[in-house]
Amino acid sequence: xxxxxxxxxxxxxxxxxxxxxxxxxxxxxxxxxxxxxxxxxxxxxxxxxxxxxxxxxxxxxxxxxxxxxxxxxxxxxxxxxxxxxxxxxxxxxxxxxxxxxxxxxxxxxxxxxxxxxxxxxxxxxxxxxxxxxxxxxxxxxxxxxxxxxxxxxxxxxxxxxxxxxxxxxxxxxxxxxxxxxxxxxxxxxxxxxxxxxxxxxxxxxxxxxxxxxxxxxxxxxxxxxxxxxxxxxxxxxxxxxxxxxxxxxxxxxxxxxxxxxxxxxxxxxxxxxxxxxxxxxxxxxxxxxxxxxxxxxxxxxxxxxxxxxxxxxxxxxxxxxxxxxxxxxxxxxxxxxxxxxxxxxxxxxxxxxxxxxxxxxxxxxxxxxxxxxxxxxxxxxxxxxxxxxxxxxxxxxxxxxxxxxxxxxxxxxxxxxxxxxxxxxxxxxxxxxxxxxxxxxxxxxxxxxxxxxxxxxxxxxxxxxxxxxxxxxxxxxxxxxxxxxxxxxxxxxxxxxxxxxxxxxxxxxxxxxxxxxxxxxxxxxxxxxxxxxxxxxxxxxxxxxxxxxxxxxxxxxxxxxxxxxxxxxxxxxxxxxxxxxxxxxxxxxxxxxxxxxxxxxxxxxxxxxxxxxxxxxxxxxxxxxxxxxxxxxxxxxxxxxxxxxxx
Amino acid sequence: xxxxxxxxxxxxxxxxxxxxxxxxxxxxxxxxxxxxxxxxxxxxxxxxxxxxxxxxxxxxxxxxxxxxxxxxxxxxxxxxxxxxxxxxxxxxxxxxxxxxxx
Numbered sequence: 001x002x003x004x005x006x007x008x009x010x011x012x013x014x015x016x017x018x019x020x021x022x023x024x025x026x027x028x029x030x031x032x033x034x035x036x037x038x039x040x041x042x043x044x045x046x047x048x049x050x051x052x053x054x055x056x057x058x059x060x061x062x063x064x065x066x067x068x069x070x071x072x073x074x075x076x077x078x079x080x081x082x083x084x085x086x087x088x089x090x091x092x093x094x095x096x097x098x099x100x101x102x103x104x105x106x107x108x109x110x111x112x113x114x115x116x117x118x119x120x121x122x123x124x125x126x127x128x129x130x131x132x133x134x135x136x137x138x139x140x141x142x143x144x145x146x147x148x149x150x151x152x153x154x155x156x157x158x159x160x161x162x163x164x165x166x167x168x169x170x171x172x173x174x175x176x177x178x179x180x181x182x183x184x185x186x187x188x189x190x191x192x193x194x195x196x197x198x199x200x201x202x203x204x205x206x207x208x209x210x211x212x213x214x215x216x217x218x219x220x221x222x223x224x225x226x227x228x229x230x231x232x233x234x235x236x237x238x239x240x241x242x243x244x245x246x247x248x249x250x251x252x253x254x255x256x257x258x259x260x261x262x263x264x265x266x267x268x269x270x271x272x273x274x275x276x277x278x279x280x281x282x283x284x285x286x287x288x289x290x291x292x293x294x295x296x297x298x299x300x301x302x303x304x305x306x307x308x309x310x311x312x313x314x315x316x317x318x319x320x321x322x323x324x325x326x327x328x329x330x331x332x333x334x335x336x337x338x339x340x341x342x343x344x345x346x347x348x349x350x351x352x353x354x355x356x357x358x359x360x361x362x363x364x365x366x367x368x369x370x371x372x373x374x375x376x377x378x379x380x381x382x383x384x385x386x387x388x389x390x391x392x393x394x395x396x397x398x399x400x401x402x403x404x405x406x407x408x409x410x411x412x413x414x415x416x417x418x419x420x421x422x423x424x425x426x427x428x429x430x431x432x433x434x435x436x437x438x439x440x441x442x443x444x445x446x447x448x449x450x451x452x453x454x455x456x457x458x459x460x461x462x463x464x465x466x467x468x469x470x471x472x473x474x475x476x477x478x479x480x481x482x483x484x485x486x487x488x489x490x491x492x493x494x495x496x497x498x499x500x501x502x503x504x505x506x507x508x509x510x511x512x513x514x515x516x517x518x519x520x521x522x523x524x525x526x527x528x529x530x531x532x533x534x535x536x537x538x539x540x541x542x543x544x545x546x547x548x549x550x551x552x553x554x555x556x557x558x559x560x561x562x563x564x565x566x567x568x569x570x571x572x573x574x575x576x577x578x579x580x581x582x583x584x585x586x587x588x589x590x591x592x593x594x595x596x597x598x599x600x601x602x603x604x605x606x607x608x609x610x611x612x613x614x615x616x617x618x619x620x621x622x623x624x625x626x627x628x629x630x631x632x633x634x635x636x637x638x639x640x641x642x643x644x645x646x647x
Numbered sequence: 648x649x650x651x652x653x654x655x656x657x658x659x660x661x662x663x664x665x666x667x668x669x670x671x672x673x674x675x676x677x678x679x680x681x682x683x684x685x686x687x688x689x690x691x692x693x694x695x696x697x698x699x700x701x702x703x704x705x706x707x708x709x710x711x712x713x714x715x716x717x718x719x720x721x722x723x724x725x726x727x728x729x730x731x732x733x734x735x736x737x738x739x740x741x742x743x744x745x746x747x748x749x
Contacts, residue, residue, distance in 0.1 A: 076715065076718070076719045076722070077719060077722040077723070077726065078718060078719070078722060107723070107726055108726075111730065111733075164719065165716055165719040165720065165723070175727075176723060176726070176727055176730075179727060179730045179731060179734065180726075180730050182734055183730050183733045183734050183737060186734065186737045186738065187737055190737070190740075
C-alpha cells in the first residue's frame with residue numbers, strides 16, 4: 001500500500017513538473033548567460049528553451065533578486081513552460097533587472113492549475129458521512145461551467161490580452177473553455193462531496209491558496225460556492241425577501257448599463273469586473289447572487305461540524321506558511337514565480353527581502369511588506385484576526401498548544417511587517433476589552449458603558465469646541481477632491497458637495513463628520529480622490545450601478561491623475577458605488593440589530609467590530625478570499641442558536 | 648474580416664483586381680509603402696510578397712496559411728480530445744470502480 005502511495009506521489013509530481021521541461025528537441029542549443037549587453041539569443045530563439053534549461057544555464061536567476069520570472073499568458077500551447085523573451089531594464093537604483101517571460105497558455109493553465117488545486121483539496125480528510133448527491137448536481141455543474149464561459153464572452157476585451165489564437169466570434173473556442181472548466185468543476189465538486197464536513201475547518205488556507213487561474217479573471221474556489229448557490233436556488237432554499245430585493249436591484253442595474261468603461265483589474269483579479277458593459281454587468285450580477293447563496297448554504301450545511309480547535313490550529317498554520325512562503329518568494333525569483341502559479345496568486349509575491357526595512361528619508365517610516373498576499377494592509381488585517389481568534393481560543397479552552405505559540409509569533413511578525421497600524425491598535429484595544437469582559441462577564445455593564453461614553457463624549461466635546469480645527473478637518477475630503485478635479489470638469493458628487501458647502505445644508509454637516517472620520521483614519525486623500533471621480537445620477541446614488549464594477553468610476557470623469565493607481569481605500573465606498581446608499585443603510589441597520597441581539601456573544605461583537613472598522617478604511621471585500629472568509633467568519637461567530645460556538 | 652484582409656491588411660482605396668492569370672508576362676511591381684509579408688501554403692512552403700496586389704493574388708490562390716496558427720489549432724483540437732476523455736472518465740468513475748470491483 002505504501003509503495004503504491006509513493007509511486008502515485010511520484011507520478012503526480014512528474015505530471016506537475018514535466019510541463020516546465022518542455023523544450024525544442026529538434027535542435028541542440030548552447031544557451032548563453034543573460035547579460036546587460038547581450039540577450040540576442042533570447043530575441044532570436046523565442047519559445048525554444050525550457051525554463052529549466054534557462055535556470056541551469058543561469059543558476060544565479062534562482063536566487064538573485066534582480067531576476068523576475070513573469071508568466072506570459074498570451075502564449076501558444078507549444079510554448080508552455082518555455083522562455084518567450086528576456087527584457088533588460090535599468091532599475092530605480094541603477095540596478096540591472098532581467099525580466100524573463102515564461103510561456104503559460106491559459107487553456108493549459110485551466111487544467112494544470114485546476115488539477116493541482118483539486119489534488120491539494122483532496123488532502124483534506126474525508127467526512128465520516130459523505131454528502132449524498134444533490135438532485136440537481138449535474139445540471140448545476142454544467143451551469144457553473146456555462147457561467148464561467150459566459151464571463152469570458154462578457155469580458156472579451158480583458159481576455160483578448162491573454163487568450164492565444166482564440167476566436168471570440170466562434171462557438172468552438174468557447175466550447176473548448178467550457179469543456180476544460182467542466183472537467184475541473186466536476187472533479188472539484190466530487191472532492192467537496194466527500195469532504196464537505198471537514199472543508200469548513202480548513203477555510204483559513206484560502207489565504208495561502210488564492211486559487212485564481214493565471215490569465216483569467218475567475219477564482220477556482222468560486223466554482224464551489226456558485227455550485228452550492230445553484231443547488232440552493234433549485235431546492236428553493238433562498239430567502240424570498242433577499243430574492244426580491246436582489247432581483248429588483250438587478251433590473252435597475254441592467255437597465256442602467258449604458259456605455260463601455262474598461263477597468264484594469266490589477267490586484268483585484270478574480271473578483272472585479274474588467275469592463276462596465278451590459279454583458280459583464282449581467283455576468284457579475286448572476287455570479288454574486290449565486291456566490292452569496294452558496295456561501296450561506298456552505299455555512300448552514302456544515303456549521304455543526306465547525307470545530308474552533310481545528311479552525312484555530314489551521315489559522316496558525318496558515319499564518320506560519322504565509323510568512324514562510326512570503327520570505328521564500330522575496331528571496332528567490334523562481335520560487336516567487338512558482339508560488340504565483342501554483343498558489344494562484346492575484347499578484348506576484350513581495351520582491352523586497354527586507355521586511356524590517358524603514359524608509360531612508362527624514363520620516364524614517366516602516367516600509368510595509370506584504371509577503372505573498374496582494375495587499376499589505378489586507379494581510380495585516382488577517383494576521384490581526386489570527387491573533388484575536390487565538391486569544392479567544394486560549395481563554396475559552398484554558399489551554400495553549402505549541403502550534404498556538406508559533407501561530408502567535410508568526411501572526412505578530414506578519415502584522416508588524418504589514419505595517420497596518422489600525423489593525424495593530426485594534427488588536428491591542430480589543431484584546432484588553434476581551435480580557436476585561438472575561439473578568440466582568442457583561443459587555444453592556446451599565447457602569448462600564450457609562451464610563452466609556454463619558455470618556456468619548458468629553459474627548460469629542462474638547463475637540464469640537466476648538467472650532468478652527470473642526471472646520472479644517474471637516475473640509476479635509478472636499479479640499480483633497482479639488483486637488484484631483486481637472487479643469488472645469490466636476491463629478492456630480494463633487495458638484496453636490498460644493499453646493500452643499502455654499503448653502504451650509506444638513507447634508508454638508510453630515511459629510512463634514514464623515515470627513516472627520518477620514519481625517520483620523522488618514523484617508524482624506526484617498527476618499528477625496530474617490531469623490532472627485534464619483535459621478536452618479538440620483539438613482540445610481542440610491543441603488544448603485546452593479547456589483548464588483550469599478551469601470552464606470554474610473555472611466556467616466558477626467559481627473560488630475562495621481563502618480564500611481566489608487567483604489568477607493570474603503571469597502572464602504574465600494575459598496576456605495578456597487579449597491580447604492582439605500583441597500584447599504586438596510587445592511588447597516590441589520591448589522592447593528594444583529595449586533596445588539598448578540599451582545600452577550602463577546603467574540604462575535606469584537607470580531608464584527610474589528611472587521612467593520614477595517615473594511616471602512618480598506619478595500620478588503622474586493623478580494624475574493626477576504627470576502628468569503630469574512631462572510632463565513634461572521635456567520636460562524638454569530639450566536640444564531642443562542643449559543644456561542646465556544647460552548 | 649476576409650482572409651485576404653487578415654493576412655494582407657485592408658484593401659487600398661480604389662483597389663482594382665488585375666487579371667493576372669490571363670497575362671503570362673505579368674510582373675508584380677514592388678510597393679515601397681507596403682511592408683513585405685511572408686506567406687505559407689498548406690505544405691509550409693514560403694513566399695515573400697511586396698505589394699498588396701501580389702499578396703491578394705497569392706492568398707486568393709491558397710497561400711493564406713499561418714503555420715503558427717495552424718499548429719495551435721491542432722494543439723487545441725488535441726487538447727479538446729484529452730479534456731473530453733477526462734470528462735468521460737470523471738463522469739463514469741463510479742461505474743468504472745464498480746466494474747473493476749466486480
